[in-house]
Amino acid sequence: MNTTTSNREMVLFRSLFIVGLLCWLTPSVLLAQTEDRSDPAMLYGVWLMDADVQMQKSVMATRNSKKPLNEKQEGYRLESIKSRVYVFHENGNFEASWVSRGGTNIVSGIWEISKDGILQLTTEDNKTSLAYSISQNKNRLVLTPEITGPQSLHLKRMEL
Numbered sequence: 001m002n003t004t005t006s007n008r009e010m011v012l013f014r015s016l017f018i019v020g021l022l023c024w025l026t027p028s029v030l031l032a033q034t035e036d037r038s039d040p041a042m043l044y045g046v047w048l049m050d051a052d053v054q055m056q057k058s059v060m061a062t063r064n065s066k067k068p069l070n071e072k073q074e075g076y077r078l079e080s081i082k083s084r085v086y087v088f089h090e091n092g093n094f095e096a097s098w099v100s101r102g103g104t105n106i107v108s109g110i111w112e113i114s115k116d117g118i119l120q121l122t123t124e125d126n127k128t129s130l131a132y133s134i135s136q137n138k139n140r141l142v143l144t145p146e147i148t149g150p151q152s153l154h155l156k157r158m159e160l
Contacts, residue, residue: 038117040090042136047155049084049098050140054154076101086155094121119143 055078069077083099094111097104109123113134122129132143132153139157 038113038115040092040113042134043088043111043113043119043141044090045088046158047086047088047141048158049081049086050154050156051078051082054081054151057151057154085158086153118146 058077058081080098080100083097085095085097087095088111092110092112093108095106095108097106099105107123109121109128111119111121113119117134119132119134120129121132131146133146135142135144139159141153141155141157143153143155145152
């Protein structure tokens, strides 16, 4: 009889756990479904790299690296991250700029968002095309590459 009681308690526990999990996930799923990730107006404007979040994610990603960056390389990376600016124009053009090793880098091209919310960036020379999934929370934007490898970009809207 003790085994039967234990089995019943386990079944009850599992059921409560599943119900709790569903109750916790349901609002997130409903909110995600109501967000229109294909609306280009959500990107219009100037976005700065969120250096604090980006560095935290970058440090976590490279913590177990077989080839850690030396102090000079780490300085260049920090300079690049802190200076990154992305501008998305209403006409579908974009610019990205950053400082690296004392020099300014600028990339420009076109952008568009597909119906399923994928941001496509294509450089003006058509040599590079990148696709990102979009997550937005108020004035924060996360662009997650559709290919494996590169880290997500954590951006914050610059208020003019």
